[in-house]
Amino acid sequence: MDTVIGVRPREAESAGVESPPLAVPPEWRARLERRALAPLAGTGWRYYAWIGALLAVIGWAIFAYARQVDEGLIVTGMRDRISWGLYIASFVFFIGISHAGTLLSAILRVTRARWQLSVTRMAEFITVVALMVGALMPFIDMGRPDRILNLFLFGRWQSPLMWDIFAISTYLTGSTIYLYLPLIPDFALARDRLGPTAAPWKRWFLTTAALGWTGSPAQRHLLDRAMTIMMIVIIPVAVSVHTVVSWIFAMTLRVPFNTSIFGAYFVAGAIFSGIAAIVLLMVVLRKLLHLEDYITERQFVFLGYLLAALAGVMVYMNVSEYVTHGYKMEEGVNFHFNQLMVGPFAPLFWSYVAGVVFPALIVLFRRTRTIAGIVTASVVVLVVMWFERYLIVVTGLRVPLMPYEPREYFPSWVELSILVGAFALFALLISLFAKLFPVISVWEVVEHRGPEPRWQGTAEPASRAARPEVTNP
Amino acid sequence: MAKGLGRRSLLRFLGAGVAATSAAGALAGRGAEPVAASTHPAVARGGRLRRWAMVIDLRRCDGCQSVGKPPQCTRACIEGHFAPQPMEWIEVYEGHLPGGGTQFIPTPCQQCQNAPCVNVCPVAATFATPEGVVLIDQQRCIGCRICMEACPYDRRFFNWGQAPQPPEALFMEYDAEHQSPAIKGTVMKCDFCPDMARSGRLPYCAQGCPNNAIYYGDLEEDLATNGEEVVRFARFIATSSAYRLKEDLGTEPRVFYIPGHGEAAGRSPFKRGRLPTQWPWQKRVRQGAVPWTR
Numbered sequence: 212m213d214t215v216i217g218v219r220p221r222e223a224e225s226a227g228v229e230s231p232p233l234a235v236p237p238e239w240r241a242r243l244e245r246r247a248l249a250p251l252a253g254t255g256w257r258y259y260a261w262i263g264a265l266l267a268v269i270g271w272a273i274f275a276y277a278r279q280v281d282e283g284l285i286v287t288g289m290r291d292r293i294s295w296g297l298y299i300a301s302f303v304f305f306i307g308i309s310h311a312g313t314l315l316s317a318i319l320r321v322t323r324a325r326w327q328l329s330v331t332r333m334a335e336f337i338t339v340v341a342l343m344v345g346a347l348m349p350f351i352d353m354g355r356p357d358r359i360l361n362l363f364l365f366g367r368w369q370s371p372l373m374w375d376i377f378a379i380s381t382y383l384t385g386s387t388i389y390l391y392l393p394l395i396p397d398f399a400l401a402r403d404r405l406g407p408t409a410a411p412w413k414r415w416f417l418t419t420a421a422l423g424w425t426g427s428p429a430q431r432h433l434l435d436r437a438m439t440i441m442m443i444v445i446i447p448v449a450v451s452v453h454t455v456v457s458w459i460f461a462m463t464l465r466v467p468f469n470t471s472i473f474g475a476y477f478v479a480g481a482i483f484s485g486i487a488a489i490v491l492l493m494v495v496l497r498k499l500l501h502l503e504d505y506i507t508e509r510q511f512v513f514l515g516y517l518l519a520a521l522a523g524v525m526v527y528m529n530v531s532e533y534v535t536h537g538y539k540m541e542e543g544v545n546f547h548f549n550q551l552m553v554g555p556f557a558p559l560f561w562s563y564v565a566g567v568v569f570p571a572l573i574v575l576f577r578r579t580r581t582i583a584g585i586v587t588a589s590v591v592v593l594v595v596m597w598f599e600r601y602l603i604v605v606t607g608l609r610v611p612l613m614p615y616e617p618r619e620y621f622p623s624w625v626e627l628s629i630l631v632g633a634f635a636l637f638a639l640l641i642s643l644f645a646k647l648f649p650v651i652s653v654w655e656v657v658e659h660r661g662p663e664p665r666w667q668g669t670a671e672p673a674s675r676a677a678r679p680e681v682t683n684p
Numbered sequence: 685m686a687k688g689l690g691r692r693s694l695l696r697f698l699g700a701g702v703a704a705t706s707a708a709g710a711l712a713g714r715g716a717e718p719v720a721a722s723t724h725p726a727v728a729r730g731g732r733l734r735r736w737a738m739v740i741d742l743r744r745c746d747g748c749q750s751v752g753k754p755p756q757c758t759r760a761c762i763e764g765h766f767a768p769q770p771m772e773w774i775e776v777y778e779g780h781l782p783g784g785g786t787q788f789i790p791t792p793c794q795q796c797q798n799a800p801c802v803n804v805c806p807v808a809a810t811f812a813t814p815e816g817v818v819l820i821d822q823q824r825c826i827g828c829r830i831c832m833e834a835c836p837y838d839r840r841f842f843n844w845g846q847a848p849q850p851p852e853a854l855f856m857e858y859d860a861e862h863q864s865p866a867i868k869g870t871v872m873k874c875d876f877c878p879d880m881a882r883s884g885r886l887p888y889c890a891q892g893c894p895n896n897a898i899y900y901g902d903l904e905e906d907l908a909t910n911g912e913e914v915v916r917f918a919r920f921i922a923t924s925s926a927y928r929l930k931e932d933l934g935t936e937p938r939v940f941y942i943p944g945h946g947e948a949a950g951r952s953p954f955k956r957g958r959l960p961t962q963w964p965w966q967k968r969v970r971q972g973a974v975p976w977t978r
Binding site for chain 2: 282283284285287289290291292294295349352353354355358359361362364365366367369370371372373376459460462463464465608611612613614615618
């Protein structure tokens, strides 16, 4: 069966300083395959219960949405003077966390990093699923969902919303292809390993999806080429996506949005929350699928470093944003700063500020630079980045344009139900993906890394980790 | 030169790109087709198109304090257009004067000639007519509300629910120039009454103003009237130091303001407040239609 997946360590020169190519012991590889394919092989009642619970939540959200379609957006908390709310904030949030996949599997793959290979698949899941859920939100927000075809019949490319549609559909197509390409050898592996024990539909699915993969040199070459092209193409697409998402705000004549940093600010925030999302998914799947041997503290700590670096970028972005606005205190900025910093939004704003700095502190100290610490930091980042999206939309629109009393906005039960439903849909799609596809890119892990080198408790290069004083038992 | 990018192949490549772009543009350009405003544009003598515009003389506007009623421009507009509660297509804001006291600013849609709302609409439901009037085709609007984010004057209104309109509005034939019957889930706003102007009538707001503060006219023929006197448009706005709201945004509004605080109507700038607008058909709206707040 060795012909199914090549085990020759290719690109030995780029396998990374910290993990020289090792011969892969067959029993290690068999265990990895068993672990990675386990969800495909059998399904327990817990899985069905979990899916059932998610479907129930989604069903409730669909009921709420039906009420909204029936009665109009009057059932939401939005009104003329704050006419976007929870839906658009969630749209920005979900599109943001979709950047996890791009960062981990495209940017890091381009730089020939290898430590992340065991989690790229999960990151690509997040990208595709978050895009699907995120792209749904503006349609839920529409006053006339029945006229959705007008976007194609009468679409104007001058409209920032149209840019979003172009960018997100390109990104979704691209990242679906990019999820699928490295899956082909794994489908073939599953096809061969599960064999006749699998249900007929599953065999049919795996055989079809594997596209007749045999691992021949010609196929390898094609796959390599395709993946290289996609990983390079997907990076500018991802950057453009979150830039144009910010432009639905920045292209309006409203003081808080009137800044050229908005595109970069949104991209940075997207990658920041994307890393947090992948850490969270990693820890959950690692526990549920017993992947402790393949996803080790090393992956968490490295992602923690990235999180801390992005925290630095976020601090910088916020300082640029608030100081350039605040120093001049143009009309409207005074109101905006008051509502954010001392007014009704102060709790959300200051927890956002604290939450941005938090991961950097967690990573700074060795005592907290653990899986638990980094997972905590990621949960905090996800929560505060959601706050941030909410603050951008709601406080930005709340600044009065004319002499009138500012309106208050509270999401209604319909909006909250649909938000919870969106998270449930996210979890559902991830669960289905994890059931249909191997959650670890088996062939890449086997090829490029082999067994995880014994983790020394520090994420520094091997040469420094070898020094006795940094070794942790 | 056998391989590589020669001038010829570069031109061919660019040509293909241009062709593809213009094909896409032609597809997208469908958005520019005429929509529900069915009437032909009005022409002045000499065949030139009318360009409707408005002057609001704030010296005469006292927020209807002297008549002891809610602002009558808003009332007339609501009754003429069946504007659903809480839409005040022309809303009388009370703005603070820099030296203390207040002024009343009746604010219709500013009819921007560089209209942010027209720019951002993804389906060309908001469009400018040849007369320069910005209208909304509520039969095309998808309710995304990006125009409401884009409008810097807070002049756009959404039908959050079933609009509370009287029965007579429901029997009208829809047209973008009067917008009734209101369609749930779409945006509405002041339409500048070009249909009235074409038939020689003033907009409802100008008709309703007891102090004749609102002049309406044609920039092309350079005439405007408040129903009482006729003025030369250009001379009138120049000699009375007219300004436009948020001029610095570059939106090029067609609504001009003459600075004042109702002094011509005898109002003291320190007499605050106006009466709240009321909708006369509150008890006659169809079942299930409830007003909302802004």
